[in-house]
Amino acid sequence: xxxxxxxxxxLATLKGARGTLNMYTAQTRDDETQSVYTNSLExxxxxxxxxxxxxxxxxxEEPQYKGN
Amino acid sequence: xxxxxAVIIRSLSLFVLVWLSTRLIGKRTISRVKxxxxxxxxxxxxxxxxxxxxxxxxxxxxxxxxxxxxxxxxLDYLSIKSQVIHELINGKETVLIKHGxxxxxxxxxxxxxxxxxxxxxxxxxxxxxxxxxxAVMETNGELNAYLKSDKKPVTAHxxxxxxxxxxxPQTVIMDGNILNEPLFSLGLNQEWLNVELEKLGVxxxxxxxxxxxxxxxxxxxxxxxxxxxxxxxxxELLYASIQKVQADLSSYSLQTDNKNAKGMYLRDSQKLExxxxxxxxxxxx
Numbered sequence: 001x002x003x004x005x006x007x008x009x010x011l012a013t014l015k016g017a018r019g020t021l022n023m024y025t026a027q028t029r030d031d032e033t034q035s036v037y038t039n040s041l042e043x044x045x046x047x048x049x050x051x052x053x054x055x056x057x058x059x060x061e062e063p064q065y066k067g068n
Numbered sequence: 069x070x071x072x073x074a075v076i077i078r079s080l081s082l083f084v085l086v087w088l089s090t091r092l093i094g095k096r097t098i099s100r101v102k103x104x105x106x107x108x109x110x111x112x113x114x115x116x117x118x119x120x121x122x123x124x125x126x127x128x129x130x131x132x133x134x135x136x137x138x139x140x141x142x143l144d145y146l147s148i149k150s151q152v153i154h155e156l157i158n159g160k161e162t163v164l165i166k167h168g169x170x171x172x173x174x175x176x177x178x179x180x181x182x183x184x185x186x187x188x189x190x191x192x193x194x195x196x197x198x199x200x201x202x203a204v205m206e207t208n209g210e211l212n213a214y215l216k217s218d219k220k221p222v223t224a225h226x227x228x229x230x231x232x233x234x235x236x237p238q239t240v241i242m243d244g245n246i247l248n249e250p251l252f253s254l255g256l257n258q259e260w261l262n263v264e265l266e267k268l269g270v271x272x273x274x275x276x277x278x279x280x281x282x283x284x285x286x287x288x289x290x291x292x293x294x295x296x297x298x299x300x301x302x303x304e305l306l307y308a309s310i311q312k313v314q315a316d317l318s319s320y321s322l323q324t325d326n327k328n329a330k331g332m333y334l335r336d337s338q339k340l341e342x343x344x345x346x347x348x349x350x351x352x353x
């Protein structure tokens with residue numbers, strides 16, 4: 001497995017976790033819990049951005065593996 | 069003339085009257101009632117019996133009933149307003165154990181023996197006298213004990229552990245029927261419930277009880293206990309997947325030679341580690 005596809009997998013896991021977290025943010029009735037979840041969503045978003053940027057660089061470096 | 073008929077009518081009307089008056093007097097159950105209120109209940113019951121058997125004059129009977137109904141309520145109101153009257157009517161609670169030492173003179177005052185005190189403590193699941201710091205006999209005859217600080221049950225606060233606030237769960241299905249009121253109070257509707265049931269592959273008729281907890285997860289109990297349904301583990305899975313991402317990021321930071329990327333991976337993995345610490349009480353409990 002190339003580095004790019006590994007990073008892609010991690011990105012997918014993180015996006016999945018972000019989705020679940022989003023669901024719980026909507027579901028929970030407690031304000032404190034909700035603010036913790038919202039905060040976590042923001043952190044997840046910044047990391048998703050970082051990983052996407054990194055992925056672009058990687059795909060530029062190893063164009064033959066693009067799309068994996 | 070129609071003696072049996074008269075008895076029936078009297079009994080029925082008195083039944084309603086006594087029922088209403090007990091409702092008026094209050095919610096406290098007999099076992100926790102103060103001696104004085106207990107007297108009131110007995111007088112009401114006896115007078116009602118005498119009246120329905122026509123053993124006393126109807127008017128004087130009603131006067132007695134009314135007196136014993138109004139007076140306790142009036143005294144209750146007065147005792148709310150004034151501390152002095154409250155103590156006069158109900159008496160004062162008696163301290164039986166102070167700083168871990170039994171107050172013998174107070175025990176005698178209540179006409180209790182040491183064995184009585186031990187029995188009361190045992191009913192509170194306290195078998196060792198040395199565990200008790202403070203104990204008090206309430207005016208309704210109940211003994212309450214405060215344990216020494218090292219004998220008290222451990223709380224999350226003692227362990228300096230953060231726990232997520234949890235509201236009470238709401239029961240949304242009982243005996244295969246959807247309960248609308250609790251469902252609406254959660255901001256959910258029957259459609260949501262049907263979708264959730266479909267996801268689990270369970271028919272509504274087969275559900276005995278269903279509760280929704282404060283984080284919105286659904287717990288089911290089925291009539292057919294042979295059917296195993298998955299209990300929600302979504303939060304545990306979520307925690308595990310964030311853990312996996314964190315581990316991935318820190319391993320990438322070791323693998324890459326690019327300095328910028330190394331820094332980015334390290335920073336992000338640190339962020340996720342902090343996040344995991346913060347989410348732990350909410351996702352794993």
